[in-house]
Amino acid sequence: MEFSELVQQRRSIKSYQPGREISDAELKELMQEVVLSPSSFNLQHWTFITVRDTALREKIQESAWGQEQVGTSSIFLVICGKLNAHEDAPKIYQSVDQGIQDKVLPLIKSFYDGKDQLQRDEAIRSASLAAMTLMLAAQNRGWATVPMIGFDPDAVSKLVNLKPNYIPVMMMAVGFQKEEPRPRDYRRPIEEVVKMNTLNGPGLKG
Amino acid sequence: MEFSELVQQRRSIKSYQPGREISDAELKELMQEVVLSPSSFNLQHWTFITVRDTALREKIQESAWGQEQVGTSSIFLVICGKLNAHEDAPKIYQSVDQGIQDKVLPLIKSFYDGKDQLQRDEAIRSASLAAMTLMLAAQNRGWATVPMIGFDPDAVSKLVNLKPNYIPVMMMAVGFQKEEPRPRDYRRPIEEVVKMNTLNGPGLKG
Numbered sequence: 001m002e003f004s005e006l007v008q009q010r011r012s013i014k015s016y017q018p019g020r021e022i023s024d025a026e027l028k029e030l031m032q033e034v035v036l037s038p039s040s041f042n043l044q045h046w047t048f049i050t051v052r053d054t055a056l057r058e059k060i061q062e063s064a065w066g067q068e069q070v071g072t073s074s075i076f077l078v079i080c081g082k083l084n085a086h087e088d089a090p091k092i093y094q095s096v097d098q099g100i101q102d103k104v105l106p107l108i109k110s111f112y113d114g115k116d117q118l119q120r121d122e123a124i125r126s127a128s129l130a131a132m133t134l135m136l137a138a139q140n141r142g143w144a145t146v147p148m149i150g151f152d153p154d155a156v157s158k159l160v161n162l163k164p165n166y167i168p169v170m171m172m173a174v175g176f177q178k179e180e181p182r183p184r185d186y187r188r189p190i191e192e193v194v195k196m197n198t199l200n201g202p203g204l205k206g
Numbered sequence: 207m208e209f210s211e212l213v214q215q216r217r218s219i220k221s222y223q224p225g226r227e228i229s230d231a232e233l234k235e236l237m238q239e240v241v242l243s244p245s246s247f248n249l250q251h252w253t254f255i256t257v258r259d260t261a262l263r264e265k266i267q268e269s270a271w272g273q274e275q276v277g278t279s280s281i282f283l284v285i286c287g288k289l290n291a292h293e294d295a296p297k298i299y300q301s302v303d304q305g306i307q308d309k310v311l312p313l314i315k316s317f318y319d320g321k322d323q324l325q326r327d328e329a330i331r332s333a334s335l336a337a338m339t340l341m342l343a344a345q346n347r348g349w350a351t352v353p354m355i356g357f358d359p360d361a362v363s364k365l366v367n368l369k370p371n372y373i374p375v376m377m378m379a380v381g382f383q384k385e386e387p388r389p390r391d392y393r394r395p396i397e398e399v400v401k402m403n404t405l406n407g408p409g410l411k412g
Binding site: 001002003004006007008010012023024025026027028029031032033035036037038040042044046047048049050051052053056080092093095096111120121122124125126128129130131132133135136137140146147149150159160161162163166169170184185186187188190193194195196197198199200201204205206 | 207208209210212213214216218229230231232233234235237238239241242243244246248250252253254255256257258259262286298299300301302317326327328330331332334335336337338339341342343346352353355356365366367368369372375376390391392393394396399400401402403404405406407410411412
């Protein structure tokens, strides 16, 4: 679908037709588009846990205010960010020119090493960029989505066996919508959203 | 353009044709698509500062490792996140049913109040979702982009007059690419990116 139409059509959908399957092969095709998202230094901080197991979904649902889409969506994802993704740089850069490696690898190390807040920020940033691509790529296949932050991160981390170097950045339901969405919610006007030169500059008129 | 083609075509571009203009009207049209991105509780934590002033761009460039795209891109944005966006909830929800307001507003307040880390996470998450939409919406107009995190956040915050309740989430150059991008960088294989049920579960084969 044409992008502008797609972005208009995408809505956050919480009500899904249960029992509708999306295959692993279809999910893989979707993900091949998602991983084309950019990330800081191409570190690709994202990992997507697809929860197929029904009992596990039920437990996650309990940790997510009982939200029904955890159970009824075709695909349910815990989107994670790797805090120490910068340590993967040697592997990620292994096939680029040695000259570039010699320049970039020490830069990455010094940029992230020991900086806990930056590592967390980065994991959230990269995983969120990928999450947005995922929502649009899903919509392009006729699949609805909803990003979720209403859950207990510690409980969910335990349920999907996250190690301490991973955080859940958001969860995402993907599936077939049950009914037409209600009208789109309020959006802040562009003059308020875009400011000229500084935060207290005039709003964009256009 | 069709989405799958668009997502393949989008690359991070650092080299721009200088002096090519994108008007405020064109930027506004772009932003009307960007603000359709989802955000937690629809709080729309994002604010985009468009730096048109040449002297200011030069100062930002100095705070950003001298990266040339700060000066040469048609549009240069500091994408900010509002830490206390939850305090805007009464305004954002003012035209929804009173019954929903009575339920949602206290929920939002208790979810965010006093939780500094969560507020920061949320600002980064929402602004990053919008940033990804922006990159794709720009590409759809034939404009290249590059997201940037290589800059001194304190220096940039001062330069664009951010108040303490805002953080710079990333910067973004938008413009006309000077040359064809080099081949796409390494991507982690899907089996490594998507795990079944738990982080240590098998990778997605598809």
